[in-house]
Amino acid sequence: MEEEVREWYKWRYLWLRESKAWEHDYYGFSPEGLSDCIFNTCNKIIVDEDESSWAECAIVYCSIQLQNHRRWPDALHPDRSAKNWFQWKWDKLLVKMGIRKLRLYRPQGNETRDNYIAFYTACMFHGSNFGVGYYIKNISPPIHLYAPSTWSWIKYIRTGNFKYLKRYRFWQKFSSNKHEYVRRLDELRELAIKLKL
Numbered sequence: 351m352e353e354e355v356r357e358w359y360k361w362r363y364l365w366l367r368e369s370k371a372w373e374h375d376y377y378g379f380s381p382e383g384l385s386d387c388i389f390n391t392c393n394k395i396i397v398d399e400d401e402s403s404w405a406e407c408a409i410v411y412c413s414i415q416l417q418n419h420r421r422w423p424d425a426l427h428p429d430r431s432a433k434n435w436f437q438w439k440w441d442k443l444l445v446k447m448g449i450r451k452l453r454l455y456r457p458q459g460n461e462t463r464d465n466y467i468a469f470y471t472a473c474m475f476h477g478s479n480f481g482v483g484y485y486i487k488n489i490s491p492p493i494h495l496y497a498p499s500t501w502s503w504i505k506y507i508r509t510g511n512f513k514y515l516k517r518y519r520f521w522q523k524f525s526s527n528k529h530e531y532v533r534r535l536d537e538l539r540e541l542a543i544k545l546k547l
Contacts, residue, residue: 363411
């Protein structure tokens with residue numbers, strides 16, 4: 351089966367990507383990678399080794415979304431998005447039961463650790479001239495996203511104290527998830543550690 355070609359494109363200071371063919375019929379609109387726009391933007395800056403002023407502005411733009419606990423900016427907010435996690439899960443059940451056909455898109459405030467990991471690594475990639483310290487020290491994931499390995503990694507990135515790196519390595523031993531996106535997050539964390547050293 352041939353893989354679907356989906357083009358990347360810039361919208362202001364974000365990278366978006368053409369939706370998969372099934373998404374419009376599933377949601378009633380084409381999300382264009384909306385829920386992953388912060389991760390994708392930061393990750394693409396790293397992968398493309400983009401050191402341009404656009405990339406620096408993009409990191410600042412992502413920082414604003416993260417400070418406001420949003421997965422995407424208000425200007426891109428779809429009408430068919432759930433208002434909160436409970437409505438999103440309830441809607442999923444209604445669709446599964448055949449009561450509704452179209453799914454609501456995830457809530458704008460439904461954050462994940464992925465965005466923070468990619469963001470911190472993009473900051474590290476851009477180096478100390480960019481003001482890495484400010485962004486990494488002043489933008490934190492909400493407490494409900496707590497995970498011992500990620501928090502240890504963040505503390506190491508912030509302080510450079512090797513006790514946090516040891517804690518991170520200890521907690522990573524218990525990670526058995528080998529999905530591609532988990533491997534990519536591990537690669538990003540390792541890159542940030544290398545840049546910190």
